[in-house]
Amino acid sequence: MSNSDAALTPGQVETTPAGKGLMSQETRDIIVNGLWTQNPGIVQLLGLCPLLAISNNVVNALSLGLATTLVMAVASGSVALVRNFIPHEIRIPAFVLIIAALVTIVELAMHAWVPALYIVLGVFLPLITTNCIVLARVEAFASKRSTAHSILDASMMGLGLTAVLVVLGGMREAIGKGTLFSGIDLMLGPVAKDWVIPLAHDYSGFLLAVLPPGAFIGLGLLIALRNRMQMRDGGRGG
Amino acid sequence: MIGSPYIFGRNSTSLVMLKVMLALIPGIAAHAWFFGPGIWVSLLLCSAFALGFETLILLLRGLPLKPFLSDNSALLTAWLLALSLPTLAPWWLYAVGMLFAIVVAKQLYGGIGQNLFNPAMVGYAALIVSFPVYMTQWPAPIALADHALTIVDAFDVVFAGQGAISPDAYTSATVLDTWKTQVRLGTPVETILAQPMFGWAGGLAGRLGGQEIVALMYFVGGLALLSIRLITWHIPLAFLIGVAATAGVLHLIDPTQHASPLLHLLSGGVMLGAFFIATDPVSAASTPRGKLIYAVMAGFLVAIIRAFGSYPDGVAFAVLLMNMCVPFIDHFTQPRVFGHTRTAAKDAK
Structure with a gap:
């Protein structure tokens, strides 16, 4: 994916004067790239398998998004730390081992503390290992840049993906079931049982939105919306 | 509903669409007469x-x-x-x-x-x-x-x-719905077909069911489209043969599970599909051989979905599935260009 490589060149977007405020130009670029310009969900189109499969409601989307973000941040951080010790030829297997170990930790932790959510997310938790956005950030960014920047980059990319997941999940849940945050008690415990927001009474449901085709149509609309906003902006970035 | 290499002006598009709509009128009238x-x-x-x-x-x-x-x-x-x-x-x-x-x-x-x-x-x-x-x-x-x-x-x-x-x-329930549920419940075929809604295909000679007359009216409208050459014979004929042959084989294998080809042809969306839906000039195959392959496969899928699928009728899914194959079918069924031999055409590829 040439798109992910493009994120390497600093200062290709956001031509605001450097050194304004507390953040350096480079830091600002990393944040804007992750959240918007190079958003993994709707620009790079990486990591779509969980994005499409698990975004049928807000709670699932948010929890898988956060789990992925956590794995990404720690994976990128650790790879950046050891990047000078890994022989170039075997770097990919080494990266995958690091990622897989981290995913196992997250998976076991979720099994221990949020077992109900763990069952709902099912196979998509271990599948974070093979999620191409994790490896893409590690290979394209963390293996070449400083640790702090790598952690920031991975967190922002992860949050960008999480944001798309939550918006898509919200759309699909609202249209498909007429609620928002159903199943939030799986995430936060029985206290949150009443936090589900019913949007319409006596809503018969729109099954297509909850089924996989709904995910594709919804994602297509989000991408179209983003491109439209980009065009309005006069085509800067991307 | 025109063979694809011809380009029509805008007015002609509107006229073509209008003629197709006129050809639907007999079916609509029959529908209103029998179903309210x-x-x-x-x-x-x-x-x-x-x-x-x-x-x-x-x-x-x-x-x-x-x-x-x-x-x-x-x-x-x-x-x-x-x-x-x-x-x-x-x-x-x-x-x-x-x-x-x-x-x-x-x-x-x-x-x-x-x-x-x-x-x-x-x-x-x-x-x-x-x-x-x-x-x-x-x-x-x-x-x-x-x-x-x-x-x-x-x-x-x-x-x-x-x-x-x-x-x-x-x-x-529709005819196809009733057939599907009753057969799954194990009702004998004679009992199912004796219900008045099954009409002619159910063996009530001389008494056509409402849905059968509607289907025949679509057939008449389709013949009108054929006679003014808005559609070619390939797709409707191949579609109907695809449905009838597949349903016929299934019926011969197990008549207690699978309805007769006649019932399949005269129920659900088959007639409408064969003449008006599968012939859509944009989404259908456009070469003569391609049309035959496209429509036979669509008909085959209709009968298969009806027999084994969970939905009673399968025209929509069959047509959509075959729409997906159209670029592929068209690519491999390009007719011989005038002046070229078949082998030369192959070499050119």
């Missing part, structure tokens, strides 16, 4: 939603309204979808169907002539996947219903929901 005035309401609603959505998207895309609205293509899509949907369904069902047909399947793919899939069938598929309950409540044939609805009643049911009159009084 609900069809007028659904035709009206679908047409209104189609033009509404088309206008909205044309405005969003910054395209001129008049040439695109007057090409009648949105109206034809609306009619085809209205004829595939149960009449007397809630009004929003027609709105959602037209949203998927016009906005998603047609305009998001680039508008008239650009759609990969048949718009009306995309609308149908979206609805049957999402709202199976509403999609199986068909009006009963007037002769068999407890309560015949007037056109005012029909508007009332569509807009205000089923108030005073219980839906059981005017709806019933």
Whole structure:
């Protein structure tokens, strides 16, 4: 994916004067790239398998998004730390081992503390290992840049993906079931049982939105919306 | 419904669409006669939603309204979808169907002539996947219903929901639905076919069922299209042969599970599909051999989906699945170019 490589060149977007405020130009670029310009969900189109499969409601989307973000941040951080010790030829297997170990930790932790959510997310938790956005950030960014920047980059990319997941999940849940945050008690415990927001009474449901085709149509609309906003902006970035 | 290399001017597009709509009239009239005035309401609603959505998207895309609205293509899509949907369904069902047909399947793919899939069938598929309950409540044939609805009643049911009159009084399962449920319950075939709705295909010689006359009227309309050369014979014939042959083989293997080819040909959406839906010039194959392959496979899929699928009818899914194969089929069935030998054409590739 040439798109992910493009994120390497600093200062290709956001031509605001450097050194304004507390953040350096480079830091600002990393944040804007992750959240918007190079958003993994709707620009790079990486990591779509969980994005499409698990975004049928807000709670699932948010929890898988956060789990992925956590794995990404720690994976990128650790790879950046050891990047000078890994022989170039075997770097990919080494990266995958690091990622897989981290995913196992997250998976076991979720099994221990949020077992109900763990069952709902099912196979998509271990599948974070093979999620191409994790490896893409590690290979394209963390293996070449400083640790702090790598952690920031991975967190922002992860949050960008999480944001798309939550918006898509919200759309699909609202249209498909007429609620928002159903199943939030799986995430936060029985206290949150009443936090589900019913949007319409006596809503018969729109099954297509909850089924996989709904995910594709919804994602297509989000991408179209983003491109439209980009065009309005006069085509800067991307 | 024209062989594809010919390009028609805008006025001709609108005329072609109009002629196809005229050819639908006998079927619509028969439908209204046998199943009540609900069809007028659904035709009206679908047409209104189609033009509404088309206008909205044309405005969003910054395209001129008049040439695109007057090409009648949105109206034809609306009619085809209205004829595939149960009449007397809630009004929003027609709105959602037209949203998927016009906005998603047609305009998001680039508008008239650009759609990969048949718009009306995309609308149908979206609805049957999402709202199976509403999609199986068909009006009963007037002769068999407890309560015949007037056109005012029909508007009332569509807009205000089923108030005073219980839906059981005017709806019933379709022929294909009844066959599927009863066979699964283990009812003997003779008992199923003795129900009056099965008509001629059920063995009541000389007494055609309502749905059979509607199917025959679509057949007549289709012949009219053939005779004025708006469509070629390839797709309708191959489609009907595909359905009949597959259903025939299944019927021979196990007549207690699979209905006769005659019942398959004269029920559900087969006749409408063969002449009006599968022949859509944009989403169908365009080479002569390609048309035959496309339509035989579509017919085969209809019979297979009816026999083994969970939905009673399969015309929409069969047509959509074959739409997907059209670029592939067309690529491999290019006719010999005049002046070239067949081998030379192959070498050129």
